[in-house]
Amino acid sequence: MCSPPTSACPVLKRVGDRLRRLWPASLLGRLTLVMVAGVLVTQLAASAIWASQLRAKSQVEAQSAAQYVAHSAAGAIRFFRSLPPAYRMLIIQQLREMGGTRFFVNLNHAYVPITQIAPHPLAQSVIATVRETLKTDLPHSPGFELAFAWPDQLVVAEHDVRLNDLPDAWVQHVLLLQPDPAPILVIQTEIEPGNWLYMAALMPNPYFLSSNDPFAWDRLTLQGLSLAVVLLLCLLVVRSITRPLAALSDAAEAFGQGHEEGASPLPETGSREFINTARAFSAMRERIQRYIEDRERLFISISHDLRTPITRLKLRSELLDDEALRNEFEEDLDELDMMVKGALQCVKDTDIHENPAEVKLDALLGRLVRSAQLAGHVVAYQPSGLTVRAKPLALKRAIGNLLDNALFYGERAEIGVSEEPGALAIAVRDHGPGVPDDAFASLFDPYVRLAHGREQNDGGMGLGLGIARSIAEAHGGQLLLENHPQGGLNAVIRLPA
Template identity: 40%
Template sequence: MTQAAAPMEPARAGWRRWLPDTLFGRLALLLFVAVTASHVLALTLMFELRPAGMGPPPPRAAMEGDAARRPPPSGPPEAGRPPRDHRPGLLHAGLALDIGVRLLALMLAAWWGARWLSRPIHRLARAARDLGGDLHGPPLPEDGPAECREASRVFNQMQARIRQQLAERDGFVAAVSHDLRTPLTRLRLRAETLEDDGERERFCRDIGEMDAMITATLDHLRGVAHAEPVAPLNIGALLQSLVDDAQDCGHAVTLQGSAQPLPARVGALRRCIGNLVGNAVRYGGGAEITLSDRGDAVSIAVRDRGPGLPEQELDRVMQPFYRVEGSRNRHSGGVGLGLSIAHDIAQRHGGSLQLCNAPGGGLVATVTLPRGGNGSPAARLL
């Protein structure tokens, strides 16, 4: 990352090298130029648009001679009339024009300057917002004022460190997966040699539970860090395939509703809904899936007929390795990662996962996925 950022440091060529290096300096220069230009423009307009017959004032000596030759007024001064003041008014046409031109120039300069100086900040904010959806995006260009260049450089370094940590985590997960599965395979082979059928069955069941727990834990650690292609997905067909698989296993799972395709990661979203359906089957004996299209988002509600959850546990159960019941028996509660993984996948699609107790009993898990319009996170997946 440091090598890629090095070519950004050469001196700026042309007129850019005369620009101040800080936001304050650039704003001060902009206001100085705006005020100077407004003065020049106002004075030019005052002389160019001067009314006809309005010439330069005559010399003082000529004015005094004309006054001496002019006969005195014949009549008495009118009573109550104030003496005439030939001085120009405070808001005569020239002064009003000067003020108007200056204000207009300053307003235009302030508007353009605010957009000019805030553009790198908006770009940094947009990159920070997109970072959660795509860690492998291109680095920010390190240009603009010194403050913006420094912020962009720090952001690029942070992005590089996050990618490096994810790569190290993937390597760790791969190593742990290999190291744990090897002794489990040996145990499974040794269990097959047991003569007692009961002991062999218990050994195989325990090994199977250990294997399932290790698989769930490694999958949670792996998350969705691996790049998966994103494409428009027929969400109705995906849910129907999950329903068919569950029905083939003898579970009461139904689907109703339809929706238009939306951009998504097929494997991750299938796993998200599969975890919700699996929980509904485990705790409620079946699942009722409702698919609805609201135009800007797609909603997938999975309902079961089980006992539901206490209100204070609805948010906690989506934390990793958290289970309501204290037992560690996989058949009664699993490992405590299904809802956590589903919640993480929904968030990575720019959506959300909400849990609530149904009025007639049971639990409803609702996944909301934005369609991807108007720069939403789902649109940036593509």
């Protein structure tokens, strides 16, 4: 737990929120991200291990090569020291005419400044090894000047004489100038006062500096190509895994929305697990479809059988002398006929199949209020003069369910209609005990009834609120339940204005 003075918790929370936003929502995105990240981390770890091993190997090889070159240079220095000064240039000239030896050798009267290559750890290690080996082999020498230089910048003699100024025959068998120049090791030592021996040579592996670099362009290109191939294969595998799942998701969504006409069966391709899942889903879809078809046939038969008694009741209502009572009977029979005609749709969507129309709320709610008052209930309603576009019978059914609940579970009810920004609200409030806060989440579940409701109405099924909410949502609205500040439950249907 973070203490109040610190600011670590907000920072960590912000970082966590950003990471959650970056985390893909789709299975394809998540698998792709995990596999790509895994391949990249593995590649980087392998490259780091390989680079470490390569550097260690190059270091050992360079040390060995440096000792070999230093021993050869020590032998050459001893040889030229043993010669009389007058014969030294003669021997050097003969070596040049014969094609040279391991070293390009020259004599100068002073130290020749060298333009060194850029600092490199391996080059500095080689120079240190050569210096130590020369000091060991030639303990009485006054000192050695060592450096690595590029051929095009190498000065080989006094008065700024460069390597490129010399005849090709003098250096072509000793130093590598074309086509890819390599760094040249230059050793200068004073063999006697006023006489400096100048020696230049390549390392046994001329390109030891580039071979030591694990991030050279050729190696990076090869690693990049291999990484691209691996990532491409990973993406293809992930795509092949998620494509059948996407087809399964589309099929399930289409089936849930009732779009079964022309639906093609799921392809039984892919992994064994998906094939088994596709077969199980297809079998489940067929069983549910058969069940729905059987239920539709049952309700079609029931609705067909009910038409005859409804027709007889309509004929008998014509014999009533009381015109108001006859009109009430005819309206009830018309509603019953509409419900019978839409029985199948009602079973599917808990809604009556009818076309939306402009509904005058005062007329619709006034009839509900009069019916409740005739039954001896107390219902208050103030006309609003508002209209709403809705399915009349479905909306009446939803409000009727809320009013029935209010009258069953409360002493009296109040109905109010008000306009809100972009919406119209129809509120039904009772004066009962209300609903406990922890019970709101389960009120819309089928067959769920509170203890107070069971005491007041033991014949209910607990379906009214769920049907009312489904009708409200089918109109693009919502049903909200809340305890009224002055007591009782307040049910509000909000519909688009």
